[in-house]
Amino acid sequence: MTERGSDGDGTRVIHAGQPAPAAGQPFLPGPVFAAPYHLGPGQRYYARNENPTLDAFEAALSTLEGGSAVVFPSGMAALSAVLLTTLRPGDRVVVPSDGYFGTRIFAHEELTRFDIRVEELSTVDVDEVAGAGGLEGVALLMIESPSNPRLDVCNIEVVTEAAHESGCLVAVDNTTATPLGQRPLELGADFSVAADTKALSGHSDLLLGHVAARDDERAARVRAWRTRSGAVPGPFEVWLAHRSLGTLDLRLDRQAANARALANALVEHPAVTGLRYPGLPRDPSHDQFTRQMRRPSGLLSFELADADTVECFLAASRLAIAATSFGGLHTTVDRRAQWGGDRVS
Numbered sequence: 286m287t288e289r290g291s292d293g294d295g296t297r298v299i300h301a302g303q304p305a306p307a308a309g310q311p312f313l314p315g316p317v318f319a320a321p322y323h324l325g326p327g328q329r330y331y332a333r334n335e336n337p338t339l340d341a342f343e344a345a346l347s348t349l350e351g352g353s354a355v356v357f358p359s360g361m362a363a364l365s366a367v368l369l370t371t372l373r374p375g376d377r378v379v380v381p382s383d384g385y386f387g388t389r390i391f392a393h394e395e396l397t398r399f400d401i402r403v404e405e406l407s408t409v410d411v412d413e414v415a416g417a418g419g420l421e422g423v424a425l426l427m428i429e430s431p432s433n434p435r436l437d438v439c440n441i442e443v444v445t446e447a448a449h450e451s452g453c454l455v456a457v458d459n460t461t462a463t464p465l466g467q468r469p470l471e472l473g474a475d476f477s478v479a480a481d482t483k484a485l486s487g488h489s490d491l492l493l494g495h496v497a498a499r500d501d502e503r504a505a506r507v508r509a510w511r512t513r514s515g516a517v518p519g520p521f522e523v524w525l526a527h528r529s530l531g532t533l534d535l536r537l538d539r540q541a542a543n544a545r546a547l548a549n550a551l552v553e554h555p556a557v558t559g560l561r562y563p564g565l566p567r568d569p570s571h572d573q574f575t576r577q578m579r580r581p582s583g584l585l586s587f588e589l590a591d592a593d594t595v596e597c598f599l600a601a602s603r604l605a606i607a608a609t610s611f612g613g614l615h616t617t618v619d620r621r622a623q624w625g626g627d628r629v630s
């Protein structure tokens with residue numbers, strides 16, 4: 286694999302995880318479809334442990350994240366791997382109250398069965414609580430910054446330093462930023478976790494996730510969990526994601542430009558309230574976004590009066606389509622309130 290420190294993002298994503306050029310060989314070898322391999326000393330033997338297609342994509346993600354990466358069949362599989370490899374009965378875990386609802390549901394419905402105490406904290410409060418020693422006795426703090434859907438941003442460096450002083454590990458759900466937008470491991474976090482289903486793979490055609498760890502031993506623990514639990518993605522999805530990665534820089538640039546144009550068009554619109562886009566100077570997250578992040582994403586959020594107004598908005602729009610995901614090639618609108626209860630934010 287070739288990478289020079291001076292390479293820009295566009296070059297880095299094109300070459301990440303690709304083998305050194307060899308005459309007669311493809312740039313990115315195709316997916317390897319195998320369950321067992323022919324046995325031999327020192328060779329791969331079974332695909333739940335090892336697959337060269339996964340190895341190549343993990344090498345790419347490790348380069349971009351700055352720490353060993355392990356790929357999973359979905360973002361939730363990646364998030365649950367971090368929770369289940371770091372927590373023990375009797376532990377306390379803090380999850381975002383305003384982040385992706387799936388993390389909260391998993392924590393409340395699954396972790397509590399193992400006598401793990403689940404607490405919630407909003408992204409805007411996490412800096413202050415961590416700074417005031419509020420993480421004393423907490424085993425793991427899960428943060429999501431920028432949070433989905435309200436796009437609040439916390440100070441990962443300050444929070445992580447305070448958490449570590451309290452003996453608390455920190456995992457960051459980096460889905461909305463991607464490793465081109467923010468590198469949580471460089472900011473001190475122990476884990477960077479993401480749903481690569483979204484912008485990283487970016488074509489709305491697969492589910493995938495990954496965990497990257499600052500410490501190789503923690504990455505090895507997550508990898509062992511994957512082998513033992515069997516939460517291993519198939520090679521075709523992984524290969525598609527690796528192929529798509531090459532355009533991540535271009536896609537993010539265009540998505541951010543489009544999101545900024547939309548945010549500027551909506552900000553003064555009389556029907557719109559609560560517009561959030563951290564790239565806008567008037568956004569409450571803008572200062573922290575500017576200090577911490579490398580680029581904005583293509584995600585923005587706002588409120589309309591009611592469900593009927595959202596229906597009118599969608600009916601009048603030629604390009605925006607209703608769908609509960611983001612980060613792909615299409616402009617999608619997800620009315621969070623339609624999901625109700627816990628799933629609104």
Ligand SMILES: Cc1ncc(COP(=O)(O)O)c(C=O)c1O
Pocket residue numbers: 359360361362385387429433458460461479480481482492493494610
């Ligand atoms: C911030 C965030 N984290 C995690 C997930 C879960 O990812 P997946 O659907 O791939 O399991 C999502 C999905 O929307 C998300 O938005």
